[in-house]
Amino acid sequence: MNRRGPSLIVLLAVGLVSCSPSHPDRIVVGSKNFTESFILGELIAQQIEAHTSLKVERRFYLAGTYISQQAILAGRIDIYPEYTGTALTAILKEGAHGDSAAVHQRVKSEYERRFGLTLGPALGFNDTFAMEIRGEDARRLNVRTLTQAAQFSPLWRAGFGYEFMERPDGYRGLVATYGLHFAEQPRIMDLGLLARALKNRQIDFAGGNATDGLIPALDLVVLQDDRHYFPPYEAVPVIREQTVREHPEIARVLGDLANEISDEEMQRMNYAVDGQHRDTQDVVREFLRAKKLAP
Amino acid sequence: MNVLQFIVQNRAQFFDLTGEHLWLVGWSTLLAMVVGIPLGILIAHRPRLSNPVLGSANIVQAIPGLALFGFLLPVPWLGARSDRMAILALTLYALLPIIRNTYTGIRGVDPAALEAGRGMGLTDLQLLFQVELPLAVSVILSGVRIAIVISVGLATIAAAIGAGGLGEFIFRGLAMVDNRVILAGAIPAAILALLADFGVGWLERRLRPR
Amino acid sequence: MQPQIAAPAIEFRDVSYRVGTTQVLAGLNLRVARGETLVLLGRSGSGKTTTLKLVNRLVLPTAGEILVNGASNERTDVIRLRRGIGYVIQEVGLFPHFTVARNIGLVPKIEGWCADRTLSRVEELLQLVGLPAEIASRYPHQLSGGQRQRVGVARALAANPEILLMDEPFGALDPLTRDDLQREFLLLQQRLNKTVVFVTHDLREALRLGSRIALMEAGKLVTVLSPQEFVKSTDPWAAAYVRAFGDGVESAANRGAS
Numbered sequence: 001m002n003r004r005g006p007s008l009i010v011l012l013a014v015g016l017v018s019c020s021p022s023h024p025d026r027i028v029v030g031s032k033n034f035t036e037s038f039i040l041g042e043l044i045a046q047q048i049e050a051h052t053s054l055k056v057e058r059r060f061y062l063a064g065t066y067i068s069q070q071a072i073l074a075g076r077i078d079i080y081p082e083y084t085g086t087a088l089t090a091i092l093k094e095g096a097h098g099d100s101a102a103v104h105q106r107v108k109s110e111y112e113r114r115f116g117l118t119l120g121p122a123l124g125f126n127d128t129f130a131m132e133i134r135g136e137d138a139r140r141l142n143v144r145t146l147t148q149a150a151q152f153s154p155l156w157r158a159g160f161g162y163e164f165m166e167r168p169d170g171y172r173g174l175v176a177t178y179g180l181h182f183a184e185q186p187r188i189m190d191l192g193l194l195a196r197a198l199k200n201r202q203i204d205f206a207g208g209n210a211t212d213g214l215i216p217a218l219d220l221v222v223l224q225d226d227r228h229y230f231p232p233y234e235a236v237p238v239i240r241e242q243t244v245r246e247h248p249e250i251a252r253v254l255g256d257l258a259n260e261i262s263d264e265e266m267q268r269m270n271y272a273v274d275g276q277h278r279d280t281q282d283v284v285r286e287f288l289r290a291k292k293l294a295p
Numbered sequence: 296m297n298v299l300q301f302i303v304q305n306r307a308q309f310f311d312l313t314g315e316h317l318w319l320v321g322w323s324t325l326l327a328m329v330v331g332i333p334l335g336i337l338i339a340h341r342p343r344l345s346n347p348v349l350g351s352a353n354i355v356q357a358i359p360g361l362a363l364f365g366f367l368l369p370v371p372w373l374g375a376r377s378d379r380m381a382i383l384a385l386t387l388y389a390l391l392p393i394i395r396n397t398y399t400g401i402r403g404v405d406p407a408a409l410e411a412g413r414g415m416g417l418t419d420l421q422l423l424f425q426v427e428l429p430l431a432v433s434v435i436l437s438g439v440r441i442a443i444v445i446s447v448g449l450a451t452i453a454a455a456i457g458a459g460g461l462g463e464f465i466f467r468g469l470a471m472v473d474n475r476v477i478l479a480g481a482i483p484a485a486i487l488a489l490l491a492d493f494g495v496g497w498l499e500r501r502l503r504p505r
Numbered sequence: 506m507q508p509q510i511a512a513p514a515i516e517f518r519d520v521s522y523r524v525g526t527t528q529v530l531a532g533l534n535l536r537v538a539r540g541e542t543l544v545l546l547g548r549s550g551s552g553k554t555t556t557l558k559l560v561n562r563l564v565l566p567t568a569g570e571i572l573v574n575g576a577s578n579e580r581t582d583v584i585r586l587r588r589g590i591g592y593v594i595q596e597v598g599l600f601p602h603f604t605v606a607r608n609i610g611l612v613p614k615i616e617g618w619c620a621d622r623t624l625s626r627v628e629e630l631l632q633l634v635g636l637p638a639e640i641a642s643r644y645p646h647q648l649s650g651g652q653r654q655r656v657g658v659a660r661a662l663a664a665n666p667e668i669l670l671m672d673e674p675f676g677a678l679d680p681l682t683r684d685d686l687q688r689e690f691l692l693l694q695q696r697l698n699k700t701v702v703f704v705t706h707d708l709r710e711a712l713r714l715g716s717r718i719a720l721m722e723a724g725k726l727v728t729v730l731s732p733q734e735f736v737k738s739t740d741p742w743a744a745a746y747v748r749a750f751g752d753g754v755e756s757a758a759n760r761g762a763s
Contacts, residue, residue: 405596405598405601407594407596407597407598408598408599408600408601409598410563410594410598411592411594411597411598411599411657411660412598412600413563413587414561414563414587414590414592414594414670415587415588415591415592415611415612415660415661416584416585416586416587416588416589416590416612417611417615418584421615425600425611426600429602430600430601430602504601504602
């Protein structure tokens with residue numbers, strides 16, 4: 001009686017402790033919590049399912065860059081789609097410097113050195129931050145670039161996503177680079193709501209993404225980053241080196257996806273899901289078939 | 296029921312998340328016992344230390360969970376991985392009930408039995424392992440039970456900093472404004488807490504000295 | 506007052522004990538002969554329990570030394586010292602989570618006796634203290650007060666110590682049970698011949714059980730007398746005690762041991 005109690009507890013504790021996050025028989029594909037990320041995650045997942053014998057589990061809706069990074073470091077996910085610029089500034093905490101290839105290389109080598117993670121080849125589009133205004137305002141004021149827009153900024157109310165406000169490559173740097181002076185503190189809202197808020201005149205200046213599906217649909221104009229403030233944001237799959245070692249066929253699958261998605265194609269897929277409310281899985285399946293990537 | 300369907304449809308992920316949740320709770324409870332029980336024994340034998348030790352544990356309890364995670368972020372090694380932070384935070388929260396109950400349990404041992412034991416020539420260690428701990432084990436377990444129940448609840452917040460667990464469903468459901476998903480995380484977490492409560496409670500009753 | 510005793514089992518040499526500003530014991534000189542039952546008699550606060558606890562080092566003196574079997578008890582390893590001395594207290598202090606058998610057999614067990622030897626010793630002791638064999642598997646909370654104290658005595662005797670320290674062991678029992686246990690104590694002493702130091706505030710008990718009575722008051726040893734000498738003593742404290750206890754004291758003195 002005296003011995004049984006404590007040993008039961010130890011057994012229980014050991015049992016709990018051994019529920020470690022590893023999952024040797026499946027691949028877990030993650031994504032962040034916005035439409036484009038789901039689409040890319042779904043794309044990777046479907047490709048792996050179609051071209052390998054591996055079982056794929058989807059773990060989408062990870063609430064942001066930090067959480068996705070933690071999840072892949074802990075081995076809870078094996079792959080997720082990231083952007084080179086985000087990796088550089090938000091995770092590696094380095095300064096943004098222009099050229100796409102250099103940024104890709106820098107991120108890849110640092111990820112391999114520090115995290116045991118590696119990058120697949122870029123998927124083909126650059127989803128940089130897009131500073132948007134309404135088309136009618138752009139035409140009326142004859143504003144095409146951010147430098148031109150600066151003079152009108154005191155008249156405008158701005159809106160940004162939460163991460164943009166906090167990231168070193170986000171709001172603070174933008175305002176400093178272009179001398180923007182917004183009338184009030186910007187409103188912070190969910191990325192998915194920015195475009196509509198802009199259209200409905202709740203805000204006049206939105207910090208969205210270049211491949212937002214609603215940009216053409218709602219007649220929004222993306223102001224040119226003529227001072228090259230934003231680093232390139234090429235979409236790349238981030239993958240655990242251990243996963244690649246254990247399942248080299250994944251490298252091949254990711255290689256097949258290299259450069260397959262243009263800016264416009266991404267925008268169209270985003271619109272299909274955001275604007276037309278179609279199912280993500282269907283949209284991705286269609287795309288893969290059209291590109292003859294799916295069997 | 297919709298929630299059940301959702302769980303069944305996503306059972307692989309559900310099991311993953313539940314496993315992660317248990318992993319967080321398991322490690323933190325284990326660490327809290329390894330640190331807390333000896334500390335409780337120490338302050339039971341040296342009552343002058345009891346105030347500072349119990350007081351410190353109390354202060355930690357007063358820090359809101361999410362804030363504690365935030366404090367740990369800049370710490371090297373710990374702050375680099377959210378599961379490490381989560382486990383440390385959960386451990387710190389589990390310490391107070393475990394230390395306090397160990398203290399109470401050991402202080403509650405019949406002083407006459409201890410005096411007789413000492414007079415008979417039992418060493419301090421023999422007294423501890425043969426008399427004090429067996430008599431205090433039920434009360435100590437009660438502290439462990441409280442700690443586990445607190446941890447199961449707190450671990451749901453750990454998902455907010457990326458440590459995984461059932462909280463991930465809850466936060467996702469909130470973001471998607473989808474009740475099924477919220478409940479798919481909240482209900483199992485509540486069930487886990489109840490199971491722990493009953494299970495350890497049963498053990499407590501069986502080990503209670505006559 | 507104290508006859509020369511060859512090789513005393515226990516000896517107090519100029520022992521003092523002070524706690525804070527209170528002088529609990531002062532200049533105690535006392536010898537306990539082998540095989541005798543020395544009763545420490547006094548009222549609360551007289552220092553008799555402290556004197557007892559100095560023997561097995563539950564208390565350490567502020568001055569002076571205590572010799573057990575000729576050797577200073579501070580130089581002996583305290584655990585070995587205590588294992589060789591039986592200790593019985595008023596509250597008994599049985600381990601509630603052990604059966605009677607495990608309670609009694611604890612010291613033998615930690616001394617490394619094998620299970621069989623321990624078992625037979627437990628049976629032997631139960632018989633010795635007048636308890637039925639089947640009580641061995643019961644738990645303390647199932648026993649009466651008298652049974653518990655008998656187990657306490659059995660436990661103290663388990664490893665066959667030469668010295669027994671008893672601190673008002675029968676004080677919490679009803680008069681009938683107390684009477685039984687006192688009688689059995691006398692029988693036990695006749696058989697075993699242990700050196701016993703027995704603390705009590707009850708003169709009748711002292712007269713009945715003791716071979717000598719050491720009267721203590723306010724931390725000082727007043728006098729050490731045999732029971733017969735005590736009842737006739739002209740010492741003011743002793744006389745006060747005799748008066749306080751009234752009739753029947755003389756017969757108690759005569760029913761006693763030596």
